[in-house]
Amino acid sequence: MTLFKQFVLPRLVQYVIVIFVGVTITFLIPRLSPINPVDQAMSRLQSFQNADPESTLALRNSLQDLYGLNGNILTQYVNFWKRLVQGDLGPSFIAFPQKVTDIISTSIWWTVGLLGTTTVIAWLLGLILGSLSGYFPNRWWSELMDKSLITIYPIPYYILAFILLILFTYYLPIFPLVGGGQGVPRLTLDYIGSVIYHSFLPALSLVIASISFRFIISKALTSTERSSDYVQYAEMAALPKRKILFSYVIRNTMLPQVTDLGLSLGTIFEGALITEVVFGYPGLGTALYNAINSSDYNLIMGITLLSIVGIATASLLIDLSYPLFDPRIRFR
Amino acid sequence: MSTVRDLLRFSPSFRVGALILLATLVLVVLSFFSPYRPDRNRVVPTNKPPQAKYIMGTNANGQDVFWMLTFAVRDTLIVAGLAVLIGRSIGVTLGMVSGYLGGTWDRVASSIVDSFIVIPRLPLLILIAAILHGEMTLPLLGALIGLLDWAYPSKRYRAQILSLRERDFTHTAVFAGMNTLKVVIEEHLPFVIPFLLADVVSGFLFAIGFEVTLSVLGLSDLQTQSIGTMLYWGNYYNSLLANRLWVLAAPIVASILIVVGFYLVSIGLSSYLDPRTRLARMQVKTEVSEPDEPLTPELQGINA
Amino acid sequence: MTGIVEAQDLKAYYISRAYGVERTVKAVDGITMSVNEGEIYGIAGESGCGKSTLLKVLLGAQTPPLTVVDGSVKYHFGDEEIDVLALKENGQREIRWKKVSYIPQGSMHVLNPVRRIRDSFHDFITAHRAVSKKESYVMARDYLRDLGLPEKVLAAFPHQLSGGMRQRVTIALATILWPKLIFADEPTTALDVVVQRGVIQLLKEIQQTKGSTVVLITHDLGVHANLADRIAVLYAGKVVEEADTRTILKNPRHPYTQYLIKSLPKLDTRDERVSIPGRPPALDKPPSGCRFHPRCPLAYDKCRTEDPQVVTIEPGHRVACHLVTEEISHAAVASAQH
Numbered sequence: 001m002t003l004f005k006q007f008v009l010p011r012l013v014q015y016v017i018v019i020f021v022g023v024t025i026t027f028l029i030p031r032l033s034p035i036n037p038v039d040q041a042m043s044r045l046q047s048f049q050n051a052d053p054e055s056t057l058a059l060r061n062s063l064q065d066l067y068g069l070n071g072n073i074l075t076q077y078v079n080f081w082k083r084l085v086q087g088d089l090g091p092s093f094i095a096f097p098q099k100v101t102d103i104i105s106t107s108i109w110w111t112v113g114l115l116g117t118t119t120v121i122a123w124l125l126g127l128i129l130g131s132l133s134g135y136f137p138n139r140w141w142s143e144l145m146d147k148s149l150i151t152i153y154p155i156p157y158y159i160l161a162f163i164l165l166i167l168f169t170y171y172l173p174i175f176p177l178v179g180g181g182q183g184v185p186r187l188t189l190d191y192i193g194s195v196i197y198h199s200f201l202p203a204l205s206l207v208i209a210s211i212s213f214r215f216i217i218s219k220a221l222t223s224t225e226r227s228s229d230y231v232q233y234a235e236m237a238a239l240p241k242r243k244i245l246f247s248y249v250i251r252n253t254m255l256p257q258v259t260d261l262g263l264s265l266g267t268i269f270e271g272a273l274i275t276e277v278v279f280g281y282p283g284l285g286t287a288l289y290n291a292i293n294s295s296d297y298n299l300i301m302g303i304t305l306l307s308i309v310g311i312a313t314a315s316l317l318i319d320l321s322y323p324l325f326d327p328r329i330r331f332r
Numbered sequence: 333m334s335t336v337r338d339l340l341r342f343s344p345s346f347r348v349g350a351l352i353l354l355a356t357l358v359l360v361v362l363s364f365f366s367p368y369r370p371d372r373n374r375v376v377p378t379n380k381p382p383q384a385k386y387i388m389g390t391n392a393n394g395q396d397v398f399w400m401l402t403f404a405v406r407d408t409l410i411v412a413g414l415a416v417l418i419g420r421s422i423g424v425t426l427g428m429v430s431g432y433l434g435g436t437w438d439r440v441a442s443s444i445v446d447s448f449i450v451i452p453r454l455p456l457l458i459l460i461a462a463i464l465h466g467e468m469t470l471p472l473l474g475a476l477i478g479l480l481d482w483a484y485p486s487k488r489y490r491a492q493i494l495s496l497r498e499r500d501f502t503h504t505a506v507f508a509g510m511n512t513l514k515v516v517i518e519e520h521l522p523f524v525i526p527f528l529l530a531d532v533v534s535g536f537l538f539a540i541g542f543e544v545t546l547s548v549l550g551l552s553d554l555q556t557q558s559i560g561t562m563l564y565w566g567n568y569y570n571s572l573l574a575n576r577l578w579v580l581a582a583p584i585v586a587s588i589l590i591v592v593g594f595y596l597v598s599i600g601l602s603s604y605l606d607p608r609t610r611l612a613r614m615q616v617k618t619e620v621s622e623p624d625e626p627l628t629p630e631l632q633g634i635n636a
Numbered sequence: 637m638t639g640i641v642e643a644q645d646l647k648a649y650y651i652s653r654a655y656g657v658e659r660t661v662k663a664v665d666g667i668t669m670s671v672n673e674g675e676i677y678g679i680a681g682e683s684g685c686g687k688s689t690l691l692k693v694l695l696g697a698q699t700p701p702l703t704v705v706d707g708s709v710k711y712h713f714g715d716e717e718i719d720v721l722a723l724k725e726n727g728q729r730e731i732r733w734k735k736v737s738y739i740p741q742g743s744m745h746v747l748n749p750v751r752r753i754r755d756s757f758h759d760f761i762t763a764h765r766a767v768s769k770k771e772s773y774v775m776a777r778d779y780l781r782d783l784g785l786p787e788k789v790l791a792a793f794p795h796q797l798s799g800g801m802r803q804r805v806t807i808a809l810a811t812i813l814w815p816k817l818i819f820a821d822e823p824t825t826a827l828d829v830v831v832q833r834g835v836i837q838l839l840k841e842i843q844q845t846k847g848s849t850v851v852l853i854t855h856d857l858g859v860h861a862n863l864a865d866r867i868a869v870l871y872a873g874k875v876v877e878e879a880d881t882r883t884i885l886k887n888p889r890h891p892y893t894q895y896l897i898k899s900l901p902k903l904d905t906r907d908e909r910v911s912i913p914g915r916p917p918a919l920d921k922p923p924s925g926c927r928f929h930p931r932c933p934l935a936y937d938k939c940r941t942e943d944p945q946v947v948t949i950e951p952g953h954r955v956a957c958h959l960v961t962e963e964i965s966h967a968a969v970a971s972a973q974h
Contacts, residue, residue: 018443021448029460032463150596151592155592156537156541157545159588163584228745229745230746230748230749236738237763239760239763243759247751274545277549300455308452311452
C-alpha cells in the first residue's frame with residue numbers, strides 16, 4: 001500500500017496532469033490559425049455545385065459542428081474533451097468525410113514498422129559499439145568509431161538524409177526515390193521484399209542518426225562504470241572480459257539506457273516527419289505534414305494527441321519499471 | 333587567455349574546432365563586404381559552375397553562391413544564437429528555481445517542464461510556422477526555436493544543481509557560514525560553467541538543425557539567405573537532376589563544418605573544464621592519496 | 637631462504653601528462669622486501685606514503701599512469717618462480733584467486749550492486765574453475781558455513797547487507813579458492829570497532845586454517861599489533877624500518893616509527909598522545925636526503941643531503957636512518973678497540 005501511495009500514485013497524478021496540459025495546448029494552438037477550415041471546406045464543396053443560401057447555411061452549421069467550432073471557446077473545449085473520451089477525433093478536412101482515426105490507422109503501421117525497427121536496431125548497435133569502445137578506448141577500431149561517429153553526431157538530420165538520398169538514388173541508383181512499397185498490400189514474399197527495399201534508405205538514415213547519439217552516451221556511461229570499484233575488483237580477479245563487459249559494465253548502465261529506449265519508442269507516434277517527407281514514405285509524418293500544409297485541424301490534433309499520449313505513457317511505464325532494472329530501487 | 337593557449341596546444345579537437353569556427357567567422361565578416369545584396373536576383377549569369385570569377389558558381393536565381401553563403405552562415409548563426417539565448421535563459425532560470433528553492437517551487441517548475449517535454453516540438457513548430465506563413469522572419473524563427481528548446485536543458489540544470497547541493501563541499505561551506513549566494517557563485521559556478529558551455533553548443537546544434545529543417549520545408553522567410561533557404565531554392569530548381577551539385581554542396585558542406593566545429597570545440601572545452609581532469613591537471617597527487625585518515629592512528633580493536 | 641613474495645629495488649611512479657604539465661609522483665621509490673611463507677606481513681604508514689601503490693605493484697595490477705620504472709617482484713610457490721611484472725593477461729588469470737588473491741578496503745563498493753551475492757561467487761569461481769552454476773552455489777554455501785557466516789546472504793543483493801557483513805562476504809569471495817597468498821588493503825577501515833574485531837578474527841582464521849600468507853596494509857597500528865607477525869613501516873615511498881611486530885612495538889629505532897608508536901593511545905597511562913609535527917611530503921617533489929628530515933627533531937646536516945641506506949642492525953631488523961647507522965658503526969668500532 002505504501003508502495004502504491006509513495007511510488008505509483010504520484011506518477012499516475014503526474015501522468016494525468018501531463019496529458020491534460022498536452023491536450024489543452026493541442027486544442028488551443030490550431031485555433032490560432034488564421035485559416036478557417038469551415039470556409040475552406042465550403043468553398044471546396046461549392047466549387048462542385050451551387051447551393052441555395054439556406055442549405056449553405058445548414059451545411060455550414062453541420063460543418064462547424066463536425067469540426068467542433070460551435071459556441072465560444074470554452075464550450076468548444078468541453079465538447080473537445082467529450083469527443084476525445086469517446087475516441088472520436090472528428091472528420092478529416094482534406095479527405096472529408098474520412099475520419100481522422102481511419103487516416104491515422106492506415107498510416108500508423110508504416111511509421112510504427114519503420115521507427116520501431118530502426119529505434120531498436122540503433123539502440124542495440126549504439127549500446128554495444130559504444131560500450132565496447134568505452135571499455136577498450138585505446139584500440140584502433142575504438143578510436144576509428146569514436147572519431148567518425150563524433151563527426152556524424154552533430155550533423156542536422158535533414159542534411160544527413162539528404163546526402164544519403166543524393167548518394168543512393170542519384171549517383172548510385174540502387175534504391176527507389178519514393179514510396180513505401182509496390183503492389184497490393186498483401187502478406188506475400190514479393191510485397192514484403194518490396195517494403196523492405198523501399199524502407200531501407202529511410203531506415204538507414206534513421207539508424208545512422210540515432211546510433212551516433214547512443215554510441216556517445218554508452219561510451220560515457222561505460223567509462224564511468226569502468227572506474228567503479230566493482231568493475232576494478234572483477235578485473236583484479238581476472239574475470240573474463242566478456243563477463244565483465246556484459247554483467248558488470250553494461251548491466252549497470254541499463255537504467256538510463258532503457259529509459260532512453262522507452263522514451264524514443266514513445267516518440268514513435270510523432271512520426272518521422274523529416275524522414276517521411278524526404279523519402280516520400282507514406283506514414284504518420286507525411287500525413288501530419290500534409291495536414292499542416294492544408295490546416296487540417298482534426299488530423300493535426302489527432303496525430304499530436306497520439307504522440308503526447310505515446311510519450312507520456314512511455315515515461316510512465318519506464319518510471320514504473322525502474323525497480324525491475326535496479327534492485328536498489330526495488331527494496332527502498 | 334592562457335586557457336585558450338593551453339587548449340590550442342594540447343587539445344587536438346579544440347584546435348580543429350577553433351580553426352573551423354575561425355573560418356566561419358571570416359565568412360560572417362566577409363558578408364558585410366559582399367558586392368551583391370542577398371535579396372537581389374539575376375545580378376550574375378545563372379547556373380554557372382565554379383570558376384575563377386564565381387568560386388562556388390552561381391545559382392538558378394542568378395546569385396553568386398559564395399557571397400550568398402556568407403549571408404547564409406551569418407543569418408543561420410543569428411537564428412541559432414537567438415534561439416540559444418532565449419532557450420537557455422528560460423531553462424537555466426527554471427532549473428535553478430527547481431534546484432535551489434526546492435519544495436513547492438520544485439514541484440511546480442518540474443511539472444511545467446515535464447508537461448512541456450512530452451509535447452512534440454517539430455510538429456508544433458511547423459504548425460506555428462505554417463500559421464505565420466509569409467510573415468515569418470529569421471529573428472522570429474530564432475525566437476520560436478528558443479521558446480521550444482528549454483525543457484530538456486532545464487531538467488539537466490536541475491539535476492546538476494541537485495547533485496552539487498549534495499556534494500560535501502556545499503555542506504562544509506554552509507556549515508562554515510558562507511551565505512547561499514556566495515556558495516552558489518564560488519563553489520557551484522565553476523562546475524556549472526563547463527556544463528553551460530557544453531549545453532550552449534548542443535543548443536546551437538539543435539537550433540541550426542531546426543532552421544535547416546523548417547527552411548527546407550519552405551516555412552521560413554524564403555527571401556533571406558540561410559543554410560536552409562539555400563537548400564530550399566536548390567531543391568526548388570531541381571539542382572540535383574540538372575547536375576548542378578555546387579548549389580547544394582555549398583550549404584551542405586558549410587553546415588556540416590560549422591556544427592562539427594562547434595561540437596569539437598565543446599568536446600575540447602568540457603574535457604578541459606571537467607572538474608575531474610582539472611584535478612588531474614593541477615594535482616596528479618590525488619591519484620596516490622589514500623583514504624584520508626587522521627595523522628594519529630587509532631588503536632581500534634586491539635583492546636575491544 | 638627465499639620468501640613467497642620478493643621485491644627488489646622496486647620503483648613505481650605515477651607519470652602523467654595533462655595539457656602540457658608533466659608530473660612524476662614517486663609513490664614507490666626503491667623498496668626491497670621479502671615476505672615469508674605462512675606469515676602475516678604488515679605494511680604500515682600514514683596516508684599518502686605509497687602503501688596502496690606498493691600493493692598494486694606487488695599484485696602486478698599497475699595500470700597507467702602508474703608505471704614500474706625499475707626493480708622486480710617475484711612470487712615463489714614451492715619451486716615455481718613467477719616474475720609478476722612480466723605476466724601477461726593469461727598469466728595473471730592463471731594465478732589470480734587460485735594462488736594470489738586480494739581483499740579490498742571495507743568501505744569500497746566492490747560487489748556488483750545488481751547481482752545477487754551467489755552470482756558474484758559464481759562469476760569469481762567460474763573464472764578460474766570449470767564448475768557448473770549449481771556446484772558454484774554449493775561451494776559458496778559450504779564455504780560461508782565453514783566461516784560461520786549466514787548462508788541466506790547468498791540470495792541477497794549487496795545493498796541489503798550491513799557494512800561489516802559486506803566486508804566479510806568480500807573476504808569470503810576473495811578466499812573461496814584457498815589462495816596461498818592474500819593481499820589485504822585496509823580491510824578494516826571504515827568499519828566500527830566491534831565489526832573490525834569480527835573481520836580481524838575472520839582473516840586470522842582463514843590464514844591459520846590453510847596456512848596462507850597474508851600481506852596486510854593498514855594505517856592502523858592497532859590492527860597490525862593484533863594480526864601481523866612482521867611489520868614494515870613505509871614513509872614517502874620508502875621502507876624506513878622493518879622488524880617483527882614485537883620489536884617494532886617495543887624497540888622501534890627509526891624516529892618516524894617511534895613517533896607512530898608514541899601516538900598510539902594506551903589504556904594504562906593518561907599521558908598525552910604525541911602526534912607527528914608536519915605533514916607527509918608531496919611525492920612529486922620529495923625532500924632531498926632523508927625524506928623524513930623536515931619533520932625529524934633529530935635531523936642533522938647529513939640527513940638533508942644524503943639518502944640513508946637500509947641497514948640490518950640485528951637479525952631481522954632493518955632500519956634506514958643515518959643516526960642509527962652511525963650508532964651501530966660507533967659501537968662496532970668501540971667493540972673492536974676493546
